[in-house]
Amino acid sequence: MTVSAPAATDASAPKPKGKKMIVIGGAVVLLLAIGAGAWMFLGRGHEEPEEGAAPAAKVAHAKPKEGTPPTFLPLENMVVNLADPGGAKFAQIGVTVETMDQKTADQVKAYLPSIRSAVLMLVSQRTSEELLTREGKEKLATDIHREVSRPLGFEVEEPAHEEAGSKPRKKARAPAFNPVYGVLFSSFIIQ
Structure with missing residues (x-):
């Protein structure tokens, strides 16, 4: 009859193991929930919106994020007769285009022949006297920036210059974000 006593002990043994498994399973589920919450809060909350996201969700940056350098696209040097x-x-002018990223630089490259032609036309309309001044170079850089941005569908506004005795202009609506940040001169020689 001693044989039946161990059978009774075996029947009661699964109950404590079952409770132990439920507690361990609950702890694992709780840890997974905490980990998923932390991942959502810390990881996904700081991602950039996807390219197909609604426009309201996109944030336009005037300059690249801190630590993200812009992309520079140097153009071949150009030699142009001036309007003197x-x-x-x-x-002889060396121009470098500053863009937000490589994708924008590639878009500019697609229009490079027409952009170079427009830049040559702009420079050929200037005199050496104009281009020797800082203001003349800045105006040329703004005009080149406009010609680089135009094929991509962006407008570059003229800087507002108040003339003496003139009425102040009304403020225009802010232009759309332009991923072409500007134009830099890498060389500028007049002879």
Whole structure:
């Protein structure tokens, strides 16, 4: 009859193991829930919106995020006759386009022949006297920026210059974010 006593002990043994498994399973589920919450809070909350996201969800940055350098696209140097009387003066200009990222630089590259032509036309309309001043170079840089941005569908506004005695202009609506940040001169020689 001693044989039946161990059978009774075996029947009661699964109950404590079952409770132990339920507690361990609950702890594992709780840890997974905490981990998923932390991942959502810390990881996904700081991602950039996807490219197909609604426009309201996108944030336009005037400059790249801190630590994200812009992309620079150097153009070949250009030699241009200037509009000086007699046509004896010329300029050799090196231009570098500053863009938000490589994707924008690739878009600019697609229009490079028409952009170079427009830049050559702009420079050929200037005199050496204009281009020797800082203001002349800044105006040329703004005009080149406009020509680079135009094929991509962006407008570059003229900087507002108040003339003496003129009425202040009404403020225009803010232009759309332009991923072409600007134009830099890498060389500028006038002879």
